[in-house]
Amino acid sequence: MSVVTRFAPSPTGVLHIGGARTALFNWLFARRNNGQFILRIEDTDTNRSTDEAVKAIVSGLEWLNIDWDGNVVSQSSRCERHIEVANTLLSADHAYRCYCSPEELRLMREEARLAGRPIIYDGRWRDRPSSDAPSNVSPTIRLKAPRTGKTVIRDEVQGEVCIDNSELDDMVLLRSNGTPTYMLAAVVDDHDMNISHIIRGDDHLNNAARQIQIYSALGWPVPIYAHIPLIHGVDGARLSKRHGADSVESFRHSGYLPEAVNNYLLRLGWAHGDDEIISIQQAINWFDLGSVGRSPARFDISRLMSMNAHYMRIADDERLYEEVLPLLTKNIDHTPPDSVKTLMPQLKERSKTLVELIENMSFLLSKRPLDIDEDAQKFLSSDSLSMLERLHSKLDSIPTWSPTSVESALREFAVTEELKLGSIAQPLRAAVTGRKISPGIFEVLAALGKTETLERLSDVATTATKNGN
RNA sequence: GACCCCAUCGUCUAGUGGCCUAGGACAUCAGCCUUUCACGCUGAAAACACGGGUUCGAGUCCCGUUGGGGUCGCCA
Numbered sequence: 226m227s228v229v230t231r232f233a234p235s236p237t238g239v240l241h242i243g244g245a246r247t248a249l250f251n252w253l254f255a256r257r258n259n260g261q262f263i264l265r266i267e268d269t270d271t272n273r274s275t276d277e278a279v280k281a282i283v284s285g286l287e288w289l290n291i292d293w294d295g296n297v298v299s300q301s302s303r304c305e306r307h308i309e310v311a312n313t314l315l316s317a318d319h320a321y322r323c324y325c326s327p328e329e330l331r332l333m334r335e336e337a338r339l340a341g342r343p344i345i346y347d348g349r350w351r352d353r354p355s356s357d358a359p360s361n362v363s364p365t366i367r368l369k370a371p372r373t374g375k376t377v378i379r380d381e382v383q384g385e386v387c388i389d390n391s392e393l394d395d396m397v398l399l400r401s402n403g404t405p406t407y408m409l410a411a412v413v414d415d416h417d418m419n420i421s422h423i424i425r426g427d428d429h430l431n432n433a434a435r436q437i438q439i440y441s442a443l444g445w446p447v448p449i450y451a452h453i454p455l456i457h458g459v460d461g462a463r464l465s466k467r468h469g470a471d472s473v474e475s476f477r478h479s480g481y482l483p484e485a486v487n488n489y490l491l492r493l494g495w496a497h498g499d500d501e502i503i504s505i506q507q508a509i510n511w512f513d514l515g516s517v518g519r520s521p522a523r524f525d526i527s528r529l530m531s532m533n534a535h536y537m538r539i540a541d542d543e544r545l546y547e548e549v550l551p552l553l554t555k556n557i558d559h560t561p562p563d564s565v566k567t568l569m570p571q572l573k574e575r576s577k578t579l580v581e582l583i584e585n586m587s588f589l590l591s592k593r594p595l596d597i598d599e600d601a602q603k604f605l606s607s608d609s610l611s612m613l614e615r616l617h618s619k620l621d622s623i624p625t626w627s628p629t630s631v632e633s634a635l636r637e638f639a640v641t642e643e644l645k646l647g648s649i650a651q652p653l654r655a656a657v658t659g660r661k662i663s664p665g666i667f668e669v670l671a672a673l674g675k676t677e678t679l680e681r682l683s684d685v686a687t688t689a690t691k692n693g694n
Numbered sequence: 695g696a697c698c699c700c701a702u703c704g705u706c707u708a709g710u711g712g713c714c715u716a717g718g719a720c721a722u723c724a725g726c727c728u729u730u731c732a733c734g735c736u737g738a739a740a741a742c743a744c745g746g747g748u749u750c751g752a753g754u755c756c757c758g759u760u761g762g763g764g765u766c767g768c769c770a
Contacts, residue, residue, distance in 0.1 A: 235770045270769055327768075334766090343696050344766050365768050383699070392697050392766085400768040407770045430698065431765045454700075454763085461762070489706090492719090496707055499718040518700095518707080521763060525705045528720045538733080575732045585731095604730095635729085650729030662731040 228260025229421050235267045236278035239472035240285035243456045243464055246490040251424045252291045253512040263418060264293035268301045269410050285473040289483045300410050307405035310413050311366050311398045319442040320398055322364035323350040345394030366399035368439060376434045381451035381514040388434040396435055412439045420448050427452035451514045454494055454521040461523060480578030485533035493522045502535060534577040542569040548579055557590050564589045564672035571664030588658040594684040601655035609652035610686060617682045628671040656685040
């Protein structure tokens with residue numbers, strides 16, 4: 226059997242991480258099995274669907290490098306076919322017209338709730354003759370679902386789940402305005418598109434039972450289901466798509482790398498022994514539904530963060546530069562100096578996100594004189610300042626400026642001053658970066674260049690004089 | 695409320711009846727390395743929700759309890 230999976234989001238909001246993981250699993254499973262992966266937008270609810278949401282979903286998926294086969298399918302474009310199938314069901318006596326008003330249904334539910342019965346439609350129009358139909362009401366079309374027996378869902382991750390048919394009601398297939406509901410549309414599309422495996426959040430588990438009833442009414446083969454547990458927030462509560470902070474877009478803007486997000490999402494609910502860092506290629510080779518866990522996972526930002534730090538470290542310098550450039554040019558009015566590139570290996574190792582990377586390179590971008598932050602200021606005592614003045618002339622005498630020449634100069638200087646290297650490095654770092662932490666001091670000086678280094682050193686001295694130190 | 699699902703360190707998880715005095719990772723703490731920070735390395739603390747069975751033997755199987763989650767729309 227050829228594998229065809231699909232990601233079928235409703236375009237009512239941003240792509241959140243739960244959806245992204247569902248997409249990832251579907252994509253991985255399809256790629257693993259040399260199958261197809263389809264992106265289908267479930268927009269049968271025209272009131273809530275927006276083009277912006279479609280764009281957000283598409284761009285989120287693209288950013289994650291999750292690609293789909295063929296064009297994006299809009300479910301609403303297949304409306305005719307859905308109606309056709311509903312009519313087939315109607316003429317086969319597997320569906321019927323229901324003339325209940327919304328108010329009547331509300332009352333029905335209310336009564337059921339009070340009586341402690343399942344809150345479902347009681348099927349009152351199921352066997353009524355069409356002569357009873359009120360002439361001024363346009364009916365909905367409901368499925369004539371089996372009333373007895375059980376519907377069993379054979380699920381790749383949940384196992385066998387049995388639902389008593391008495392718990393399920395005659396669901397609406399076509400609304401009174403003639404449009405198809407999700408329940409019908411999803412079944413028809415999954416069938417017509419030859420979807421072999423339906424991998425989705427387990428909030429759809431109950432829907433699976435209902436959809437199986439539609440399949441059997443139609444005599445269609447039921448696809449293989451895999452309902453994966455939802456991702457919860459840190460507090461254990463369900464992640465809401467209303468929360469923008471959980472969106473793929475927000476992680477992108479917070480400076481996370483797509484491969485880190487993918488790796489993190491993959492490990493949420495799926496494991497391959499003790500492996501933690503898993504490349505996308507390994508994931509394709511290894512992914513299986515049997516290793517998907519059944520219990521919901523909580524979203525843990527520090528794990529994502531540490532994975533991101535890992536992918537930052539192994540990322541190509543040039544690529545990181547490209548990623549960071551647009552953000553850099555937004556904040557400064559000059560082109561970034563070459564030092565940004567030359568120092569990238571040291572900078573990226575100290576940055577957990579792209580945002581941190583930018584922060585960590587800020588001292589390279591600032592114009593003189595530098596702002597010295599509070600922590601750095603502590604290293605600039607009057608003793609240190611005079612030491613720095615002597616260091617200025619020492620550094621000035623270096624003929625060829627490089628990490629190694631700077632290092633040997635500093636080490637020599639330490640010997641003549643009878644100081645430990647650290648006692649020189651820290652004030653020096655404070656003076657040339659304005660911070661107490663930075664990449665290695667030799668590399669920093671080398672990247673800054675001789676002129677800039679000496680000028681920054683002089684700045685500190687003059688500022689101190691001005692302040693009367 | 696009814697129905698369904700779930701339950702191992704704080705978090706993500708390994709574990710498919712003996713290999714478990716429960717392993718890994720993140721986070722935490724201590725130390726080493728060291729020009730700072732980070733990386734790296736070493737170590738520490740940290741869990742089978744509870745109660746009953748089944749079995750020679752249970753984290754692993756069964757039942758119950760508790761706790762969490764999901765679903766009950768002319769939304770998807």
